[in-house]
Amino acid sequence: MSTSGTPPETSRVTSQDVARYAQVSAAVVSYVINNGPRKVAPQTQARVLEAIRVLGYRPNAAARALKLGSPEMIGIVVPDSTNPFFAEFSHAVEDAAGERGHALLLANSGETAAIERKHLKAFASRQVDGVLLASVSPFPDVSPLIAAGIPVVLLDRSTPFDDVTSIGVDLRAGARMAVEHLIGHGHTNIGLVIGAQQSAEQEREQGWLDALTEAGLPEGPIARGPFSRAGGYAAGQRLLKLAHRPTAIFVSSDIQAIGVLRALHESGLDIPAEMAIVSFDGSPESEYSWPSLTTLRQPVRSMAVDAVSSLFHKADSSHTTYPTELIIRRSCGCTP
């Protein structure tokens, strides 16, 4: 027999093993691991702890999950975790979940309702403790979750839906504010770059229209495209080709705005002198573009934190609206 390093014991150490080693029952092991629900004599506790250390015991989460009916995980499904807005959101969610000892399951729907639904079902099967959903659809089918009694909160919404709780900023009011800012700069032909139809986008479009109408301005040109840099780029190019080209554009997301900026740069237009931009989200990327983007910041982190809490407090369904803040930077023309 050699004295070489520990063989890669595929850790089949169970609480029973620990109990045996510490000369106690498995119950006691459980009590010390979870600090309860029964008290354990300090001396006994020390023995158990020692046994755990020596044996390299690691509780089996699956068994615990089965017994408790909770895997101590929450799930989030977003259209694209690569989008800075969702990336930031997910990161904050992971932090918040972690503080409660929960892990985060991340899934991408790729803007496809079928895939979204598949993930929702999978999460339901896993009996996760809660699901955060930034749906592709204005009318997501969360029935698998509801049926499993799993709390859900809908993200990135500005209107309530059924009896599922939801959060988000007032997209319409925010968009309106952004466009009003542009109007304040004297623009009268203000274009819109926005997602390819669907839910929430409608509201930003409405807000854009609200501001225009209120100011007695004509409806500007619209370019629709995917929520991506490339989508924004293409949309920007289309707007630039227009005979009656706008002098300002409201872009419904930072990520698209980055693409628009590129189209503008390539065309040699001066921003903001010849084309002003205001966008939406307030992602970190918006601060580092050139010129930096004037944008409507969503309070991502607090939304994330609250979303996670409401999963755990599962109060009655409700919708909570967060304030949006106009961050003035260079792209709107405030600073020359």
Added chain:
Amino acid sequence: MSTSGTPPETSRVTSQDVARYAQVSAAVVSYVINNGPRKVAPQTQARVLEAIRVLGYRPNAAARALKLGSPEMIGIVVPDSTNPFFAEFSHAVEDAAGERGHALLLANSGETAAIERKHLKAFASRQVDGVLLASVSPFPDVSPLIAAGIPVVLLDRSTPFDDVTSIGVDLRAGARMAVEHLIGHGHTNIGLVIGAQQSAEQEREQGWLDALTEAGLPEGPIARGPFSRAGGYAAGQRLLKLAHRPTAIFVSSDIQAIGVLRALHESGLDIPAEMAIVSFDGSPESEYSWPSLTTLRQPVRSMAVDAVSSLFHKADSSHTTYPTELIIRRSCGCTP
């Protein structure tokens, strides 16, 4: 009695319930759900399927996980899932895992070894089927995983470590290639923006030095900072303040390069005429900066796919190096 909607049955439907309804045993239910391992008569199968539908049965993943010893999930821990490089990587990993019916647990270490370790332990407890780790440290402690017999692959490395399998590009050679490109443009004073010490960064630094030395050029100025836009911005500013300011900079990551670009723009310097840039990673963001970044693209998606496969094929530990590709764009000066 009303005919109102189904009460929110907190889905306590078990395979037993299904069995009873379909007048078969639980074993048969399992067989039809998993298409095996025993065959089931078509007629029986239909009855079971019907029962599943009627009862709204959804298998309990925790029970399955306990029985099988596998939760059918893999985990990934990265320094910052918000960093486009890791965001893209994780997304690709999620796809690859999903194809195998596995979910993805995402955790951030925030560049802190202690947090990383905490996540690794948690993953070990959860008995995940594999862990992908982009460690903060050059010598990560993966023992909890090893002890649990969980396959690990180290990400974003260019050198092997112990007997754990790893993947990554040849950072040193890549950096060298990037710097050589700059040298090819006639630059003789080439700065470096890089992370605040640690592992992999050393290699990019070495590559930078290699190119300089080989060309008989003096060592340029170095600015270190976090892997963030802000970190790059600050680093860029420091380089600009230098008396003997460089005419080109090799930035060790796209995300920092975005920050450097901002510093450059603010100083009014023309890019690439007065300051050329080449960066590293090839993230989507690099294509949309202004000017667009000439960068060393890492084959993120194929690395992600391969990383996931090797988790499942758990061959002997090995290190595989991926090729890097210099994407020529505007920031280096190739196009005026």
Added chain:
DNA sequence: ATGAAAGCGCTAACAA
């Protein structure tokens, strides 16, 4: 082709 039953590892009610 199907049923019966054991047991994965843990928690907590119930005893002692």
Added chain:
DNA sequence: TTGTTAGCGCTTTCAT
């Protein structure tokens, strides 16, 4: 304060 024990819901061997 600690031990005994009964499951949580599923998979699968062993019978039939």
